[in-house]
Structures are given as structure tokens and as C-alpha cells.
Amino acid sequence: xxxxxxSGVLDAVMxxxxxxxxxxxxxxxxxxxxxxxxAWGTEFNxxxxxxxxxxxxxxxxxxxxxxxxxxxxxxxxMVETLEMALLGTTIPxxxxxxxxxxxxxxxxxxxLVSVVTRLIVGTFRTVPELIxxxxxxxxxxxxxxxxxxxxxxxxxxxxGKFYYEAIESADPGVMEAMEAAGASRFKIIWFGxxxxxxxxxxSSTLFYWEYNNRASTVLGLVGxxxxxxxxxxxxxxxxxxxxxxxxxxxxxxxxVIDRISAFLRGRII
Amino acid sequence: xxxQADQHAMVEVAHLTKAYGNAAPAIEDISLSFKKGEFIVLxxxxxxxxxxxxxxxxxxxxxxxxxxxxxxxxxxxxxKKGLLEARHHIGMIFQEFNLVNRMSVLxxxxxxxxxxxxxxxxxxxxxxxxxxxxxxxxxxxxxxxxTELYLRRAxxxxxxxxxxxxxxxxxxxxxxxxxxxxxxxxxxVVMRIQIMDLIRxxxxxxxxxxxxxxxxxxxxxxxxxxxxxxxGGSVTFDGPPAELTDAVVERVFMKSIDEVDEEQxxxxxxxxxx
Numbered sequence: 001x002x003x004x005x006x007s008g009v010l011d012a013v014m015x016x017x018x019x020x021x022x023x024x025x026x027x028x029x030x031x032x033x034x035x036x037x038x039a040w041g042t043e044f045n046x047x048x049x050x051x052x053x054x055x056x057x058x059x060x061x062x063x064x065x066x067x068x069x070x071x072x073x074x075x076x077x078m079v080e081t082l083e084m085a086l087l088g089t090t091i092p093x094x095x096x097x098x099x100x101x102x103x104x105x106x107x108x109x110x111x112l113v114s115v116v117t118r119l120i121v122g123t124f125r126t127v128p129e130l131i132x133x134x135x136x137x138x139x140x141x142x143x144x145x146x147x148x149x150x151x152x153x154x155x156x157x158x159x160g161k162f163y164y165e166a167i168e169s170a171d172p173g174v175m176e177a178m179e180a181a182g183a184s185r186f187k188i189i190w191f192g193x194x195x196x197x198x199x200x201x202x203s204s205t206l207f208y209w210e211y212n213n214r215a216s217t218v219l220g221l222v223g224x225x226x227x228x229x230x231x232x233x234x235x236x237x238x239x240x241x242x243x244x245x246x247x248x249x250x251x252x253x254x255x256v257i258d259r260i261s262a263f264l265r266g267r268i269i
Numbered sequence: 270x271x272x273q274a275d276q277h278a279m280v281e282v283a284h285l286t287k288a289y290g291n292a293a294p295a296i297e298d299i300s301l302s303f304k305k306g307e308f309i310v311l312x313x314x315x316x317x318x319x320x321x322x323x324x325x326x327x328x329x330x331x332x333x334x335x336x337x338x339x340x341x342x343x344x345x346x347x348x349k350k351g352l353l354e355a356r357h358h359i360g361m362i363f364q365e366f367n368l369v370n371r372m373s374v375l376x377x378x379x380x381x382x383x384x385x386x387x388x389x390x391x392x393x394x395x396x397x398x399x400x401x402x403x404x405x406x407x408x409x410x411x412x413x414x415x416t417e418l419y420l421r422r423a424x425x426x427x428x429x430x431x432x433x434x435x436x437x438x439x440x441x442x443x444x445x446x447x448x449x450x451x452x453x454x455x456x457x458v459v460m461r462i463q464i465m466d467l468i469r470x471x472x473x474x475x476x477x478x479x480x481x482x483x484x485x486x487x488x489x490x491x492x493x494x495x496x497x498x499x500x501g502g503s504v505t506f507d508g509p510p511a512e513l514t515d516a517v518v519e520r521v522f523m524k525s526i527d528e529v530d531e532e533q534x535x536x537x538x539x540x541x542x543x
Contacts, residue, residue, distance in 0.1 A: 177367035177435075180327055181442060182357035182384030187391050191380055195371045 059240070066248060067241035074230055074249055080144050081226035082253070084219065085212040088151025093205060095156045096121075100163030106175070107167055107189055121164075125157025129215050133224040144225030151212050151219075158211075162204035166197040203265045210261040217250050278302045278338070279478040280326060280446055285335035287321050294333070295321040296502045303478050305445075308469065310493035311482040314522070318502040319482035323448050326480060327359045328352060340445050357384035360439030364451035366431040370424035374413075374434050377423050378404040381441035400441075407437035412467060429460035436467065447472065449481035453488065461485075465492050486518065498522075 038044075099117055101107045108114040129150045136146035170193040178192040220228020227246060234242040280303040288294035296318040303309055311319045324330035325337055328344045337344045342355055360381075368377045379396045382403070390396065396404075408419065411433040418426065423434060432452060439447065449468065453461040469492050472479045483489050489496050490510040498506035498513070498521045505521045506513060513521075 171367070171370075173363060173365050173367040174369055176329060177361065177363060177438075178380060178383060180329055180356060180359070180361040180448075181381050181438070182353040182355075183380070184353060184383075184388075186388065187383045187386070190391055191372075191383060191394075192369065195369050199371070 063240040063244040065241065066244040067239075068245060070242050070245055071249070074227060074246065077220075077225075077227040077230045078249060078253065081216045081220075081228070082213065084144050084147045084151060084216040084226055085209065087148045088212045088216065089155055089205065089209040091148070091152045092155035092159050095152075096159035096163055097201075099156070099160045100167055101189060103160065103164035104167035106170065106172065107193065109185075118164075121157050121160035123157065124153050125161060127154065127157075129154040130218065130222060133219050134222045137223045142223045142225070147216060147219040147224035147226060150224060151216060154215075155208055155212060159205060159208055162208070163201055166200040166204070167193060169200070170197055199268045202268050206261045206265050206268075210258055213257045214254060217254070279305045279307070279340060280480065281336075281338040282322075282325065283336045283338075285322070285325055285332050285337065287318075287325060287330060287332045294502055296325070296499075299335070299502075299504060301497065301504070301507070303480060305478055306472070306476040308472055308479045308492060308494040309481065310489040310496050311480065311499060312484070312486065312489050312496050312506075313499040314484055317499040319499055320450055322499070323450055323480060323482050326446070326448055327356050327361060353384055357442055358444055359446045359448060360442050360444030361448040362432065362435045362439055362450070362452050364454045366428075366435045366455070368423040368431055368434055368438075370422065372423060373420050374408070374423055374426070375401065375404050375419045377434055378407055378437045378441055381407075381438040384442070403441050404437070407440040408434070410440055410471070411437040412463075413437065428456050429463065432456065432460075432464050433467070436464075436471075440471065445477065447477050447479045447481075449479065451482055451484070454484070461488065468492075489513075 099121055102109070102113050102117040103121060105111070105114055108117075132153045133146055133150035136149045140146050140149070174196070175188050175192040178188040183191065216226055216228075217231075218228045220226045220230065221232050223229070227250060231243060231246040231250075234240075234246060281301070283300045285299040286294050286297050299322060311322060313319055321330055325332045326339065328337070332345075339355060339359060342351075344352060344355060347355055369380070372380075376394070376396075379400050382396065382400050383391065386396065386400075405416075405419070408414075413419075413430065413433050418430070423431065426434065447468070452468065453464050456464060465488060468479065468481075471477065481493075490513065493510055496506065496508065496510055496513050497504055500521060506517060
């Protein structure tokens with residue numbers, strides 16, 4: 001009796017395993033086909049890479065040793081980069097938070113408002129900060145200011161999404177309890193939602209600060225200030241030892257910032 | 270309508286119907302009247318409209334049609350502000366307690382005073398000293414005398430303690446009516462009795478009307494003045510516990526009394542293992 005049942009179960013298990021194996025095979029083949037197609041489209045060429053190796057070796061030789069004499073001159077731009085990231089993360093908080101409450105389905109005053117604000121937030125996020133910076137440099141001129149604006153616009157989109165997702169994860173029961181006690185809409189949000197979602201929001205803000213530090217190092221490529229500008233100039237004038245110094249500095253600073261961010265996020269949760 | 274009954278009615282619903290979307294109505298044409306100090310249990314398995322009926326009594330759910338009157342006020346006729354004011358005097362407790370996990374016990378209780386808090390004070394989470402005093406008194410009354418607990422985060426408490434905090438939050442509203450949505454369903458057997466005794470005691474002392482949804486037949490029989498059984502969105506029984514004999518239960522729930530008992534035993538076991 002029991003063996004009959006057991007063999008029935010075993011059959012079912014085997015059948016399921018066959019089906020799932022077939023599914024993985026199909027997925028694998030589709031991914032492989034897409035990859036081959038992309039390789040063909042992007043002229044992916046290993047011999048070319050091998051032939052280029054001596055060139056890369058040569059370039060490496062010209063880069064070394066790094067020119068650390070310019071380190072002092074790089075401090076200004078580096079600090080500027082960090083300042084851009086800091087402003088570009090703190091300013092958007094004040095726009096992203098109200099927008100998020102309009103976006104989130106559980107706090108929006110009307111479903112239509114949610115749809116419209118999501119579209120706005122999504123647009124801000126979808127345009128890369130480099131594109132924002134190009135546009136803004138044209139509008140307000142060269143320098144770190146358009147860089148800050150570019151990071152701000154992109155971060156409104158990014159933080160907005162993080163924030164409204166956090167709000168939507170809020171416990172509906174708690175909100176109901178506040179409503180039942182006669183709390184107004186604002187008080188329901190302030191007492192029933194904020195205390196529980198604040199840590200998530202702080203954590204994602206730190207994440208964005210980290211991200212913006214990375215982003216702000218390259219904004220100089222389009223003339224929006226910071227260490228990226230120094231890097232671009234050195235690259236344009238073939239001063240490779242200086243390029244390498246810039247890169248080392250960038251990597252070091254970003255590693256330190258990642259560490260700080262990770263430490264702070266660990267403290268929050 | 271009879272004037273005599275009208276004067277004593279604390280909660281009154283007439284021809285109450287609530288339909289969600291195009292589905293069959295969750296409750297249909299319900300008319301009931303609850304007196305001051307009456308302990309009412311809405312009995313029935315889940316999905317029969319107990320929760321909807323309960324939430325219509327403070328307009329957390331807006332009825333599709335019909336009238337709800339609490340303490341003489343018709344909720345549907347009130348302004349937005351008037352409704353908030355009316356809700357302030359209707360306490361409510363829940364199966365999952367619905368406390369703010371990351372706030373202190375004391376803060377959670379003071380949330381019962383949100384209806385009276387100015388926007389500025391709300392913005393800075395700044396309750397008045399009087400509110401603090403009221404909160405402490407409510408906590409003591411709800412059976413939490415240990416002041417060491419008051420500044421702890423709500424999620425560090427046990428289930429029974431959480432429900433006591435929720436009861437304190439409701440008491441601080443100085444309610445005339447208590448709505449309780451399956452308040453003991455997430456508690457173990459010992460806690461169930463303690464919490465039921467507490468609610469019954471508070472209601473008796475303050476002369477409060479209690480409307481409680483339950484699915485435990487034995488608990489309903491022990492504590493209720495009046496049991497209202499719901500099935501398919503309508504009232505199938507309305508009377509004192511003594512009239513709810515096993516035969517009536519079988520008719521109302523359309524299953525044998527053994528099945529009803531068995532379901533509850535299973536659920537009790539589930540709650541205990543949680």
C-alpha cells in the first residue's frame with residue numbers, strides 16, 4: 001500500500017524533473033542564440049583583441065609610473081566631485097519624498113495622480129545623469145553647478161521610486177488602525193507609515209549617495225566639473241601618467257565611500 | 270420606528286448593504302440596533318461579512334446603501350471632519366493588533382489621541398504631557414503595570430502584551446463603542462481568556478457597547494449578551510447565547526456541531542504553535 005503510494009510520488013517527482021530540465025534547456029538555448037547574435041552585431045573579435053595586446057602593453061608603459069606631483073592640484077576637483085554628489089543626493093530628497101506619497105497606491109489622493117506622478121518620476125530616472133548634464137551644461141554653462149542639477153534630476157527619479165516602493169510595503173493594518181482612531185490623512189501617513197519605512201528610505205538614500213559619487217566622477221566628461229574634468233583634460237593632452245593618478249584617486253575615494261555607506265546602512269537596520 | 274428603542278440605541282444600522290465592485294454583496298440589507306452597554310458577538314466563519322459589517326460601523330468601509338447611526342449621529346451625513354471626530358469616540362482593536370512596530374509602547378498608545386492632536390504637534394511627534402499621563406493610565410488599566418515596558422519598541426512585546434497596548438490605545442480615545450475584529454484569533458488559549466475578561470470588564474465598568482467579530486462558538490457563548498450569526502451576508506440568528514443551542518448552530522452554519530468543534534480545535538492548535 002505505502003510502497004504503491006511512494007512509487008506514485010516518485011513517478012511524479014521524476015516527471016517534474018524531466019519537465020524542468022527541458023525548460024532549462026530551452027532557456028539556455030535562447031540565451032546562447034541571443035548572445036551569438038549580439039556578438040555578430042557588435043563585431044566581437046578575439047583575434048583583434050589579441051593583436052591589440054602589445055598596444056595595451058605599450059599604453060600601460062606610457063602610463064607608468066603615475067605622476068603623483070599633480071596630486072595636490074587634483075584635491076580641489078576631487079572635493080568638488082564629492083560636494084556635487086552630496087548636494088545631488090540631499091536636494092532630491094525634498095522633491096522625491098512628496099512625489100513618492102503621490103505615487104504610492106496606498107497613499108495617493110487619486111489613482112490618476114499616481115499614474116501621472118509615476119510617469120514623471122520614471123522619466124527623471126530613465127534619462128541618465130550624463131544626458132541631463134549635457135543638456136544642463138548647454139543651459140547654465142560649464143562647471144559643477146550643472147553637474148549638481150543633473151544628479152538632482154536623476155536622483156529625484158531614483159529616490160522617488162525607492163521611496164514609493166517603501167511606502168507601498170507599509171502595513172495596511174497599521175494605517176487602518178490610525179484611520180479608525182480618527183486620524184487625518186496626513187497623520188495616518190506620519191504615524192502609520194513613516195516610522196516603519198524610514199529606515200528603508202534612509203538606506204536607499206545612502207545607496208544613492210554612493211551611486212552619485214560614482215556618477216559625479218564622470219560628469220566632467222561633458223564639462224560638468226569635478227575630477228572628471230581633470231581626467232578628460234589629461235586624456236585629451238595624452239598626459240597618461242596624470243590619467244593614471246586620477247584613476248587611482250577615484251578608485252580609492254570610491255572604495256572609502258562605499259565602506260562608509262555600508263557602515264552607516266548597517267547601523268540603520 | 271419605535272421611539273423607546275431609538276433612545277437606547279447606541280449603534281443602529283438600517284438596510285445596510287455593501288458590495289465590492291460587481292461581486293455579490295458582502296452584506297445585504299442588514300438592520301440591527303445595539304443598546305448602550307450591550308456586548309454583541311458577530312459569529313460565523315471567515316468570509317461571511319462580519320468584518321465588512323464591523324467596518325461599516327465606523328465607515329472604514331463605506332456602505333453601498335443604508336444608514337449607520339452611532340451615538341445618535343448618522344455617519345453618512347457627516348462632513349469629513351465630522352467623521353474623524355465621530356471615529357475618535359469609536360474604539361477599535363484588531364486581530365493583528367496593528368501597532369507601529371518601530372515606535373515605543375507609549376507612543377503607540379498616544380496614537381489613540383491623534384484625532385485631538387494639532388498638525389504642528391503631529392509633525393514633530395510631540396504629544397503633550399497630559400497625553401503621556403493619559404497613556405500611562407490607559408496602559409495600567411489594560412493590565413500593563415510594568416513601566417519598564419513603556420519605552421520599549423512595540424515589536425519586542427509578546428502577542429498578549431501587544432493586544433493590551435492596542436486596548437490601551439483604544440481606551441485613550443474614551444470610546445462609547447468598541448469594535449473588535451477577531452481580537453483573540455492570533456493569541457494562545459490562556460491569553461484569549463485574559464484578553465476577553467479584560468474587554469468584558471472594561472465594557473461593564475464604563476457601560477460601553479461592544480461589537481466583536483468571532484469565530485469561536487464557546488467564547489461567544491461565554492462572553493456575549495447577544496449573539497448575531499451571519500451567513501452569506503445576512504443575519505441568520507440574533508438572540509441571547511442561551512437560545513443558540515447546538516441544534517440552532519447546526520442549522521445556522523449548515524454543518525454538524527462536531528464539525529464546528531473540530532474546526533475550532535484545529536485553529537486553536539494552529540494559534541498555539543505560532
